[in-house]
Amino acid sequence: PIIKMAHLSLVLLSSTALFLMSGSKCLCVARRYSDADRLFTSSSGSTSGYCQPTEPCWPSQQEWQSFNVSVKGRLISVQPEGTPCFTEGPTSPDCRAVVGNWTNPYWRSAQPGAMQDPIWEEDDEGNSCFNPTQPCAQGRVPPYAVAVQEVADISCALSFAVHYNIRVVIKTSGHEYQGRSTAVGALLIWMYNHKLIQIIENYVACSGAPPVPAVNVTGGACWGDVYEAVAPKYGVVGGSARTVGACGGYTLGGGHSYMSPAYGLAVDNVLAFSAVLANGTFAVASACSHPDLFWALRGGGGGTFAVITSAVYLLHPTPTEGVTGYYTNINLLRNATSVSLLLDGFLSAVPNLLSPNQTGGVWGGYFFLGMSTFTAIFVYNGTLPAAQTSLQPLQEFVVSNPTDFLVTASQFFPAASMNDWHNIIDLGDPTGTPIIVGSRLVPLSACTDSAQRAIAVTAMTALAAAQVIVEGNLVAGGAVAAFDRGSVHTSVTPAWRDAVLHLTFGGTCSLNCSIEEIMAVFYEVADLSGMLRAAFPDSGAYWSESDYNEPEWQQSFWGSANYLRLQRIKQQYDPQGIFECHHCVTLPD
Helix, strand or coil, rough: EEECCCCCCCCCCCCCEEEEEEECCCEEEEEEEECCCCCHHHHHHHHCCCCCCCCCCCHHHHCCCCHHCCCCCCEEEEECCCCHHHHHHCCHHHHHHHHHHHEEEHHHHHCCCCCCHHHHHHHCCCCCCCCCCCCCCCCCCEEEEEEECHHHHHHHHHHHHHCCCEEEEEEECCCCCCCCCCCCEEEECCCCCCCEEEEEEEEEECCCCCCCEEEECCCCCHHHHHHHHCCCEEECCCCCCCCCCCCCHHCCCCCCCCHHHHCCCCHHHEEEEECCCCCCCEEEEECCCCCHHHHHHHCCCCCCCCEEEEEEEECCCCCCCCEEEEEEEECCCHHHHHHHHHHHHHHHHHHHCCCCCHHCCCCCEEEECCCCCCEEEEECCCCHHHHHHHHHHHHHHCCCCCCCCEEEEEEEEEEEEHHHHHHHHHCCCCCCCCEEEEEEEEEHHHHCCHHHHHHHHHHCCCHHEEEEEEEEEECCCCHHCCCCCCCCCCCEEEEEEHHEEEHHHHHHCCCCCHHHHHHHHHHHHHHHHHHHHHHHHCCCCCCCCCCCCCHHHHHCCCHHHHHHHHHHHHHHHHCCCCCEEEECCCCCC
């Protein structure tokens, strides 16, 4: 059983110093936290070293009320979203609303305690509030949240949490599939209500820089809102799922897009960040202000260096002649034999699809591979004639092998802009189902070197044979390969600059599956991810959509040189390790 894409996470910490509130002033205090992790569940299950609601150290109701006053009444007592079905009954209107909206990503974003992947609402012992065979429990859902509306709310939340030794987690839309946005007994910094989108026609990031069109997006905005705000005049590099937060882990981890071959990764397009640092102060990070922090935030991962309050992105004018979409579905008539043949032909064609030297444009998009079908939905940033010329060799290859391939759909279609193409192909991105993912970046050598291509074909065929849905993301090469090959401006793994595909897959089980069943899926995904690592040993993985048990994650996500620099920056901006998550940059030993 499988699905489309996702994201995942763990937990490491050391000593922590921050600010506590004393009236209207902040005083520096220090707390000691211990390292404690549990396999698979550690990112949000770890409670060691933190004060918990059942302990005497937990704030009294009066103290919580005083804190609520300091954040202007924005403190929320959070209940799991399934609570009405237990307290009011399964036929109650409130429960019916929960059930009816369970897979609605917009609804899940609007619930402070809901994750897009509900597996992370369940604690280590299997306690949750969505299994009708057991009592409703808080699980990993944080008991309190601050609904941020201004920067001061974040500073106050950090101060209060450190004073009482309460873990802090951050959520924008909850579109995060490794548990980084939730934790047992945590205080949630909830960015959902902090929404503002502002187009700036002549933005200047640093003195002397040429003015460029840009959009300033605050921490609660989602990509769908941003796309609509900048259209039809502009496009912006963002996530394919419209409910993904535009200032969260997507961008901070790198951020790939169907627009990336044309315009680069999301981090390649960030001109500035605004953030609240671990010490509670506000900072702007850009090429000329805190440039080291700016570099770290451009790929170093979310929940690690600061709480992002806004980001400024470069805008790209819509092509005057529009763009061209393409959809195809191919039946694979001889199973593994046909899968391997198709993959060999497709990988051979990929370098030209990602090279603007051939027809003036590049292709981006997604394909899905099974043992009997290949489905692709692509977009070309150019005219229909140029798109047809670019794709003709691959189409001729498919048609020339009728014993293996039966084309049941093949259609080019015009779109006025990238956003219009997205509107045409958007399936709504339903969530609410447990998903465990694995991935690997496929290097250019897997296309251009026949021996490496044979290894890639064998691995990808085996992945399809494992009865997982293989998703190929045509989101690298082109502008991604051309930008920042020396990691001067961004901290993502250099493997992104050498990649042509981001290959992903995912495993799932039923909503109410047991801990043992979901652990089995984790293990299966880990095994398959190991196969991909063996096939592409010198490549890397995308931080946001990776195997939860990535063994050498520092190397996979950043490369050793980038990781050491990230650790130094972590030491500078978060010396006590207040921000922490699974497979995130840690303080130096």
